[in-house]
Amino acid sequence: MPTEVYEDGIDLSIGLLESLPMSPDAPNPAYPLPQLRSANDEEVRTFRCVVLENPFVRAVLLPGLGGRLISLQDRRTDVEILRRHPSIEPQAGGLRGIFLREGIQLRLNGEDRLNALGNVATALDQPEGEEDEAGVWIAETSQAPGLGFHMRISLTPDRAELRFEVRAHNRTLRPLPYDGELSIYLGAGEMVGSAFYSSERDAGLMVVEEDAPLDGLRLEDGVLRVSRFGAPRELAPRQVDAWSVRLVPLSRLGGLTGASSEGGIHLEPTRVRVQAAERRTGHKLLLLTEDGQTLEAPVELHPETVTDIPLEGLPSAPTAVLLQDPGKEELIRADTRFVAPPPLPAPVHVTPPTLDPELNEVGLRRATADVATRHLAYTRLAQLLMERGEYAAAGERLETALMFNADDPLLWWAKAVAARMAGDEGEERPELLNAHYLAPLEPALRAEGFLSQPMEMGKEPSPLVSALEENPEEFVEVACLLIEHGLLDQASRWIDEAVRHRDLAMLRYLQADCLLRGTRMVAEAAEHIAAAGRVAGPPYPWRAVERTALERLSARFPQDERIRQLLAMTPVVG
Secondary structure (H helix, E strand, C coil): CCCEEEEEEEEEEEEEEEECCCCCCCCCCCCCCCCEEEEEEEEEEEEEEEEEECCCEEEEEEHHHCCEEEEEEECCCCEECCCCCCCECCEECCCCCEECCCCEEEECECCCCCCCCCCCEEEEECCCCCCCCEEEEEEECCCCCCEEEEEEEEECCCCCCEEEEEEEEECCCCCEEEECEEEEECCCCEEECCEEEECCCCEEEEEEECCCCCCCCEEECCEEEEECCCCCEEECCCCEEEEEEEEEEEECCCCCCEEECCEEEEECCCEEEEEECCCEEEEEEEEEECCCCEEEEEEEECCCCCEEEECCCCCCCEEEEEEECCCCCEEEEEECCCCCCCCCCCCCCCCCCCCCCCCCHHHHHHHCCCCCCHHHHHHHHHHHHHHCCCHHHHHHHHHHHHHHCCCCHHHHHHHHHHHHHHCCCCCCCHHHHHHHHHCCCCHHHHHHHHHCCCCCCCCCCCCCCHHHHHCCHHHHHHHHHHHHCCCHHHHHHHHHHHHHHCCCHHHHHHHHHHHHHHCCCHHHHHHHHHHHHHCCCCCCCCCHHHHHHHHHHHHHCCCCHHHHHHHHHCCCCC
């Protein structure tokens, strides 16, 4: 059976929540989202889910609960690896006042994401052939304080293994607290090296780091935390941090003595049990005994079953067992005399460079001489040039910025926009292809697809944009990106389209500001402000672009109480 990925529905009993009112007079650590409290009730709800499965593993992801995996089933033994309660019960605590322990979720700065109970964007990555892997992308790009992410979760057809590829992105021009982490709720159990096992449930998993070292592997109150640093540090402006983790499920071993990326082994005085992650033929098991003898036997391991080998007639008690491939490479070691390795040295914390947001063009040109800040300086210079309509020159600055920060998808997007505005866009638009490769669910790319089309006079919403309706904050995110790059006419056109899909107060305020700055159309701006009052509500402003727009509008329309209230709630962003 090949690997499959598909959408389905799942019924879950879940505790109900209530949101607390938003007010300038009520401090809210979760701003711009409301704090929550339990409604002391629960109900069965049907959630849209994404299922990834191959013959050995079945994973179920819930886009509507922050993209968490709610189930990881070892299909070989019909065992659920994750700790599951009969119902999903909210717990008191966290920035929003409520959090959920269940499942596997991505955290970005030592706390549950503000949107950990909200919706994330998803895209299925279907396999092209029976031998190809299947996956699902999940992404969050428009949440405070500006840390976005793309995460791809995938399965190959021939291994019992789930792979997570994370790209965390600081979308702002200031450092942000960051510690990328998979938080895995497993319940009571113990660690054996980098593996967890619950003897009570006879289930566990092996954690395998890939591209980048993970210094924060630890078990806390039933939650396995697989983190980059173990404590928040800072992610530099417009920096991308990429890392990968593989989870190998283990079950029905009766315990765990040792594990690796290739599976797990449990060694007892009278037997040894092996569960392999993939088919292994022509291999050997080497058994070490207390009196120093080494015994070996050929083995054929199949991932579908747990191999149970009785130990009879040994000269002395077994102390260790090794799985060795035909080239004599050690694949798994299980040693009853296991001694934990010494802890790794603490990671060195380096304060990321930043630029003074008040630097003028001369100061930015000087900053290009500093290797630590030159990509930021070239980025800001390009934005200033785009604001002046010097699109070809802006493209040159962006090309230089990409030499020093090529994994930033927003730089590739901005370069594509500059080329289009300069009139020299090509048919293939390689900048957009690069941006899509780095961040396939980036909403600015969908916006560029719309803005690159000829203007139409019809009133019907564009189908190019409708996919953003599930996460309406992305409409505001794109508008702010365009305004940040000085493209007021493009932002105005985008907002006109966006309000056909979701009429949001903040879109109206941004449109009013664009009209006043770009055209001095005071009457039209006043109409948008009046319309904003009629659709007041979330999403609430938090970006520097939003605050600056509200400050200008408040100065121009001092009698508007709603604008004053929003300004009182909106933080000052440095």
